[in-house]
Amino acid sequence: MVLFKLFDIIDVRMADILDILLITIILYYVFLLFRGTRAVQMIFGGLLLILAWLLAQWWELNTLVWLLSNLATMGIVAVVILFQPEIRSALTRIGQSVSQANLRSIFFHSSGLDGVTEAICSAVQDLAKNKFGALIVLEKRVGLRNYEETGEILNAKISSRLLRSLFFPNSALHDGAVILNSECIVAAGCILPMPTGNAEGDAGYGMRHRAAKALAAECDAIVIVVSEETGGISIAYRNTLRRKLSIKEVEAEIKRHWKDLFDVNKISNLEDN
Template sequence: MGLEFLKELFLNIRIRDIIDIGIVAFAFYKIFMLIRETRAEQLVKGIIVLLIGTKVSEWLELFATNWILEKTMTVGVIALLIVFQPELRRALEYIGRTKFFTKSLIEIEDEDIDHIVEEIVEAVASLSRQKIGALIVIERETGLNEVTETGTKINGKISSGLLINIFIPNTPLHDGAVIIKDSTIKAAGCFLPLTENMNLSKDLGTRHRAALGITERSDSLAIIVSEETGVISIADNGKLSRYLDIKTLRQILKELYMSKKVLKPTLFSKWRKKDEESQGQ
């Protein structure tokens, strides 16, 4: 009986059914990739447990337990919209950043890109040598106007001298973030949202947490220079890559500016330090 059913099922399957299954599978895969290693992953596991518990209590005729679980699931739909708000926003931004809806990342010549990259690299290298803390955020497809409004607008051409002067200690703008869009320093002294990741080393300072926070909420790239050690780090897609050298930083920035599509979250994985103890510095 079972074999006959499967045989009939496969014989009657249509091309549109295969396409339909493929779309659903692709959608579930993308959803999984979006929530992987986020708090949403744990929430999804909790929902699955509730669904299983509801069915099991129904089969075993545990009426009180089943009634409580059903009511919890009903109210939970509204609660999910509230709890998953950051993840839903991230998913919608991800859809909006697809090439179908967006134009190329930048519209500048290759020689200009080399100049921009060298100016940023020179500034970061100088700040690192002097152990001057810095936080530079490079905007991609997701606009950062709401962040720019929290700081002082500059709208100046990127130069190493300007970047270094912004972060000189005891100056008005040194304690915030610099926002860069294409070849322009949009603003300085900006306030960034802190990460909600509770698993980070407690030794990580506010700059690193702010860099992770802005990259969790947008597709931007953040460069951090530690004030205590001069270590250069990069935050991307809510992940932190530490102990970068100047050559690696230059390569990453060139790839960012040369690419005509949004860079994949795994771009920096080969430079990311897996040892969590190393984040204590």
């Protein structure tokens, strides 16, 4: 057993340090699981009651101490009843993570790139299968505010279902482009620039492909195009337009181009926390 003195006063074992570290990690991830739910307000309410009990002990308010102590005996049952939905949801999320052998995501923050990529690729695959035309712009370092303002500002969470619905035929926004950044779907129904004159090699392209090429040529965004005629998937970047891509190739391109942005966001979130 390894012992050493902390500040030359307290005997500390390595097991004590490990114990404190594990409790800290558990409490931290409990707070993460409950963050954004009504349980947060209840937790603050419980902390206020504990603070009141400590102050009552300090000032020897015996009646208040008796009342709060009796309330505490029912506290565990009350917590289980009040937090039942949150506890069930938290246990489900932990079980899903373990069943998927994704232990790393339990102890470390994932950047979120995998989930966003999966949502985009799922939508693109479904749109291509049904031959629904689509124009999806993935913003990188160069801002696209002037194009975002030509459409409807959404600032919505990136989801496969929302992307599919935006390009559903006859919907109000299906003819324009959808612009995404690494955090959200920024805008839909956006108007992209068209090449001036007859650009070389554009004769066989439709309006979506030409608009994708024109935007990609003037900024660092990558533009995903789904053909309404063939269901083929293309990606425009800088001065290139790659056609007839598989969904695996689209996935690889999204991760390659957005990886740095998500790594930066991950570091920023850790610093904010």
